[in-house]
Amino acid sequence: MDALSFDASPALPTPRALATEAVHAGRDDLAAQGLHAVPLDLSTTYPSHDARAEAARIDAFATTGARPDGPPVYARLDNPTTARFETALARLEGTQSAVAFASGMAALTAVLLVRASMGLRHVVAVRPLYGCSDHLLTAGLIGTEVTWTDPAGIADAIRPDTGLVMVETPANPTLAEVDIRAVARACGSVPLLVDSTFATPVLQRPVEHGARIVLHSATKYLGGHGDVLAGVVACGEEFAGKLRQVRFATGGVLHPLASYLLLRGLSTLPVRMRAAATTAADLARRLAADPRIARVHYPEIGGAMVSFEVYGDPHDVIAGVRLITPAVSLGSVDTLIQHPASISHRIVDEDDRRSAGVSDRLLRMSVGLEDVEDLWRDLTEALSARSGRPAAAEGGARESRSAAR
Numbered sequence: 001m002d003a004l005s006f007d008a009s010p011a012l013p014t015p016r017a018l019a020t021e022a023v024h025a026g027r028d029d030l031a032a033q034g035l036h037a038v039p040l041d042l043s044t045t046y047p048s049h050d051a052r053a054e055a056a057r058i059d060a061f062a063t064t065g066a067r068p069d070g071p072p073v074y075a076r077l078d079n080p081t082t083a084r085f086e087t088a089l090a091r092l093e094g095t096q097s098a099v100a101f102a103s104g105m106a107a108l109t110a111v112l113l114v115r116a117s118m119g120l121r122h123v124v125a126v127r128p129l130y131g132c133s134d135h136l137l138t139a140g141l142i143g144t145e146v147t148w149t150d151p152a153g154i155a156d157a158i159r160p161d162t163g164l165v166m167v168e169t170p171a172n173p174t175l176a177e178v179d180i181r182a183v184a185r186a187c188g189s190v191p192l193l194v195d196s197t198f199a200t201p202v203l204q205r206p207v208e209h210g211a212r213i214v215l216h217s218a219t220k221y222l223g224g225h226g227d228v229l230a231g232v233v234a235c236g237e238e239f240a241g242k243l244r245q246v247r248f249a250t251g252g253v254l255h256p257l258a259s260y261l262l263l264r265g266l267s268t269l270p271v272r273m274r275a276a277a278t279t280a281a282d283l284a285r286r287l288a289a290d291p292r293i294a295r296v297h298y299p300e301i302g303g304a305m306v307s308f309e310v311y312g313d314p315h316d317v318i319a320g321v322r323l324i325t326p327a328v329s330l331g332s333v334d335t336l337i338q339h340p341a342s343i344s345h346r347i348v349d350e351d352d353r354r355s356a357g358v359s360d361r362l363l364r365m366s367v368g369l370e371d372v373e374d375l376w377r378d379l380t381e382a383l384s385a386r387s388g389r390p391a392a393a394e395g396g397a398r399e400s401r402s403a404a405r
């Protein structure tokens with residue numbers, strides 16, 4: 001297969017509203033089964049007295065990667081609870097299929113391996129991406145090669161062995177947005193992968209704008225409560241089959257308990273997202289008017305992430321919050337704040353990080369469901385705080401120099 005042949009558009013019509021799908025997709029059979037909560041199947045293996053039939057199911061999976069018909073075989077191949085989450089996420093994204101993984105990074109790795117296994121090892125990508133996505137591509141850890149470009153340079157960067165174009169929008173951590181439709185056009189027949197973790201299907205459904213593959217760190221808004229590590233790829237069924245084969249071969253499966261928790265999280269995704277986004281937009285406005293803030297980043301599309309650059313020492317803000325949780329990650333019910341240069345984008349080369357707009361003074365805040373006045377009080381007190389941190393603390397001197405330039 002070459003770069004010119006790829007799944008037909010995976011977009012499907014969605015007959016029910018998103019809020020309804022969030023509660024019912026992947027769970028439509030429950031009432032008929034006399035169940036209310038999702039059944040959690042923790043089996044690692046499945047007994048069968050018919051080894052011939054089981055062999056046929058294994059052969060079918062090896063050929064197409066389609067979910068096996070009939071009883072499951074082994075948990076690394078398929079799990080009924082995880083399949084419910086996958087069905088739900090595919091419905092929410094408007095794709096034929098979705099394939100879940102143990103983390104967002106396992107999900108991205110599987111996408112890259114599928115394309116590389118077709119001889120399409122080259123990736124064109126736009127910065128910024130989440131720091132570990134950037135690292136996976138830059139370091140070529142799994143044998144891929146990356147060309148970094150801005151959106152306008154995508155068409156020129158594509159080569160005969162380009163297997164994927166990757167963007168993240170809104171981007172982690174600057175919240176920069178790309179025009180998915182324009183980028184998809186520039187990709188031609190090369191599939192466009194959009195990391196839509198920050199938007200969720202509540203704010204953006206990339207396949208409706210021409211993307212072929214949608215990536216989520218499901219750890220974030222989809223789970224929504226800071227207690228599940230997961231990744232998921234929404235795409236057409238042909239590509240999903242290849243992803244399932246890679247997942248089976250490499251073992252980055254999602255635990256069924258995580259899938260159970262993700263289904264619970266999906267039910268409230270639209271209300272969580274809308275409530276947190278209202279608060280985030282309000283905080284973005286207040287920050288923009290605050291003289292201690294040099295710059296606020298808040299995406300056109302909205303959402304619950306706000307990033308801002310401080311005139312002072314960002315470490316003082318991290319040390320000064322009391323209500324807000326000073327922690328990496330995002331998308332939880334509580335508000336989290338972190339310093340990308342120290343944590344989420346630590347692994348990216350400093351010059352690359354800075355030229356992608358991730359300055360040393362940037363803080364990234366994931367707004368949760370607390371009252372806006374309580375959050376603002378905590379934030380504004382932290383902005384005035386001085387931690388008393390020794391000036392020689394790791395990274396501090398370098399950052400002060402860079403900010404003085």
Ligand code: MET
Pocket residue numbers: 130172217328329330343344
């Ligand atoms: C381990 S660092 C980052 C975790 C997560 N992807 C984030 O951006 O916060």
